[in-house]
Amino acid sequence: MTDHFFTPAEYDAISDTAAHWCMRMHASDCTAKERQAFEQWLDAHPLHVSEYEAMLEIWDVAGNLQRPEKAPVPIVRLRPASWRRFGVAAAVCALALPLAAYSGWSLGWLPDSYQRLETTDKGRQVTLNDGSQVELNLRTELIYSHYKDRRQVTLEKGEAFFSIAHDSGHPFVVRAAEGKIRGTGSRFNVWLYEDQVKVNLIEGSALVSSNSEQPGDGLRLGPSMQASYGHGDFIPRIRQTDEHDHSLAWRSGKLVIDDLALNEALPLINRYLKKPLMVADNSTGAIHIGGVYNINELDSLVATLPKVLPVYVTRNNDGNPVLNAIPQKPAKN
Template identity: 60%
Template sequence: MSETHLTEAQYDAITEAAAQWCMRVHEPDCTDQEREAFAVWLAADPVHAFEYEAMLDIWDVSEHLPHPAPATAQVIALPRVQRRSPWSRFAVAAAVTLLAAPVAAYSGWQLGWLPNAYERFTADTSIRTVTLPDGSQVELNLGTQLTFSNYKDQRRVTLSKGEAFFKVSHDVTHPFLVQAAEGRIRVTGTQFNVWMYEDQVRVTLLEGSVLVTSNKNLSGDGLRLEPGMQARYRAGDYAAQISQTYANTPDLAWRTGKLVLDNLSLAEALPLINRYLNTPLTVADSATGKLRIGGVFNTRDINQLVTSLPKVLPVYLSRNADGQPVLNARPQNL
């Protein structure tokens, strides 16, 4: 954040501007000129970016609020709204986050509409272990972002990016939900790992049981995993793919700072590698993608792995039109 000392009025003005920009850029009719103006405003001061990130947290809660059943005036004295607008979504979330309307917030909690606790957790350059308000423990891998919201009838985590290992406090009456891409993992108390890269998700179960659905909008609770099982899906898949794992699965090596590539094709390995890169690697063609790689690498130094690939595989690095690194198979000598 900026070292500039702002008056309360100046800070309030920035907060209000951040809220207005947050609502405007989420509107489908936001113009290119408006987005350019927003980019200029965002870059003008680190405080602008800090306040906008806070507004995105609020927006994230409002976007994931349960859809309430119609309530009568006897239950809660709120005006009836036929269609929820972005302004009302923001107002509801802000009421909870800023405690601007404690009576409405309490009523929303009792009806299961609003959370009574909301926290955001990130891990940038080191692995981080956090304790959620419900007592559950979560280990966050490098470059991971997640949020926790506690509702009356459920505990909800949204994994925005990265990877996390969960030790969930047992509570049959208060299930624990993890939302990743378009899917959902439902548990009451267990230990499991969730890896996500772009629209790909992998759930590995160590203890207890979980229900995995690849699309939270589908009916039913999804597929049940038992210890030693893994589910994989992409956003939009009708169902997850289930497979067996083994005790020392390399999928959990990140907890000790390692990336284990167990004789994988480059096509399989790149999502695992790219999780740690600011600029993702691609392969030039399917033949390059079929080349296989194995080894144990330090997750804090994956860039060194990228530069060493031409030394261990018959490939060379080039750049595409967007400046992204591309792996190309070396031509075979005739």
């Protein structure tokens, strides 16, 4: 069977239909019959899935509409969105939101372009559309969006090192968990694991906020400073970077753990594992670990730990490996 090549008119018709289904799937009066027709349309061709996901992602980036709790289609790798697709999305938003009747671009809530970047078992270096450089660690996902008044990255998971192209009129904002990092021409690293974020500033300056909904621009970081925050933190914790800090060792393919308790070390390790490693209790979590590890070989660490630490491994109901401390025999009198 030969592949069908769509004409521009056919492709545009699919984009229009995808936009229509985006509106209907978010509508409160969407019927079961419509949902069935939507699923049949999705199944008809892989391009239908791709275009529908592209429309959803544009709205996610713009922050105007939320995905349904259970998306009916899988996430797919997306190509950069075309100008026409943004126009179609804005037109359909105009039907859903009165404000969208105005130009989404001129109001600053709809980007004119975006790039979705992701890595699995290999890092990646990318030049963004504005000339900024970003280096992605393993298992990292982010979206870059260009708005009228700002450049924005949403770090969905993982870690990235940013070298920002200077543009004082368009601040570069990285959203990570509940907070954000704002700079114009600086170099910094952002690490995200679950709701924990750590920022290392290397050059220039940046403003860090632990809650993007709070008023103000956040706390200012200078070179060799570090900020960290988690869920519920009103302000980020700021400190000078220790001279022995190894946060950027991943850029050389290494993970350096300097005598940390397992409770502190596991977030650093788990970002590289397909199934996160857990501890059975606080006493296990207090056991210390150290060493230099190759980030591409950390899956083998689970089998190695019982050989170097007083622990044994079990599995929980979800199949995750769990470290258990080996009970210590009481000392003889």
